[in-house]
Amino acid sequence: MKQNILLTSSVLGIVALLLFYSCKKKDTSAPSTTTATTTTPTTTTTPTTTITLTGPGPIVTPPCSYTKDTVVFGGYIFPNLSFYSVSGDSNSGNWNLTGNGMNGDCSITFYNDKAPTKNGVYTLNSNGSTTFMTSNEVSVSMVTGGTFSYYYVALSGSVYVNIVNGKVEATFCNLNFVSGSTSTTFTASGKMRDNN
Numbered sequence: 001m002k003q004n005i006l007l008t009s010s011v012l013g014i015v016a017l018l019l020f021y022s023c024k025k026k027d028t029s030a031p032s033t034t035t036a037t038t039t040t041p042t043t044t045t046t047p048t049t050t051i052t053l054t055g056p057g058p059i060v061t062p063p064c065s066y067t068k069d070t071v072v073f074g075g076y077i078f079p080n081l082s083f084y085s086v087s088g089d090s091n092s093g094n095w096n097l098t099g100n101g102m103n104g105d106c107s108i109t110f111y112n113d114k115a116p117t118k119n120g121v122y123t124l125n126s127n128g129s130t131t132f133m134t135s136n137e138v139s140v141s142m143v144t145g146g147t148f149s150y151y152y153v154a155l156s157g158s159v160y161v162n163i164v165n166g167k168v169e170a171t172f173c174n175l176n177f178v179s180g181s182t183s184t185t186f187t188a189s190g191k192m193r194d195n196n
Contacts, residue, residue: 056119056163064173064189069099071106071142071190074174078144078186079103088115088168088194094130097170099192104145106190108159108170111135115194119162124175128153140172142188150184152177169193 066072071081083099083106090096090113098107109130110116122138130139140154154175162169171191178185 056117058119060119060121060160060162062160062171062173064171066171066189066191068169068191068193069195071099071104071188074187074189077184081106081190083192086192086195088196090114092130094133097168097192097194099190102145104143104149106140106142106192108172108192109133109139109141111137115168116161117163122159122161124154124157124159126155128155140175142177150179150182152179152184152186154178154188164193167194167196 069083069086073080081099081101081104083101086097086099088095088097093113095110095113095115096107097110099105110122111133112135120136122136125133125137125139128139128141133139138159140157140159142152144150144152154172154177157172157175160171160173162171169191170193171189173189174187175189176185176187
């Protein structure tokens with residue numbers, strides 16, 4: 001009887017060890033695949049890997065950050081501008097983003113009469129004219145308010161355009177402005193978004 005109990009407990013121990021090791025054993029076999037066939041549909045389609053991007057494209061990050069609808073002057077030459085209205089419209093074959101404020105106005109003029117639809121960096125037209133621009137150029141001009149109101153234009157630099165909720169937002173950083181009627185020059189930075 002002692003031998004039967006010993007033999008039974010030995011067998012049970014071996015069975016337990018076998019079960020333990022069989023559960024721990026890694027499956028090194030190739031993964032199995034299952035193929036299903038159907039009689040319908042009679043045509044097959046192959047998925048494509050072509051991705052079509054729609055929308056304005058990647059966000060353009062300007063090297064400066066300012067509050068929307070403001071212009072900040074370098075040094076104290078004029079009071080900073082805060083616009084009560086910013087609107088985009090077509091005028092004389094160009095699309096303009098114009099900010100109007102109590103202390104002055106700022107306008108960014110684009111190449112054609114359509115609002116930009118893609119994010120991008122635009123270069124300022126080097127002669128300040130809106131007549132001889134190319135498709136990647138803009139003109140930035142400003143009229144200062146107050147007793148002595150003058151027209152100024154920036155001749156070099158960049159404007160960073162993003163389409164935000166379907167509206168054109170333009171940012172410029174440290175642009176140098178000059179005037180044909182006065183010797184005053186200044187730098188200014190700002191951000192405007194079409195509020196229409």
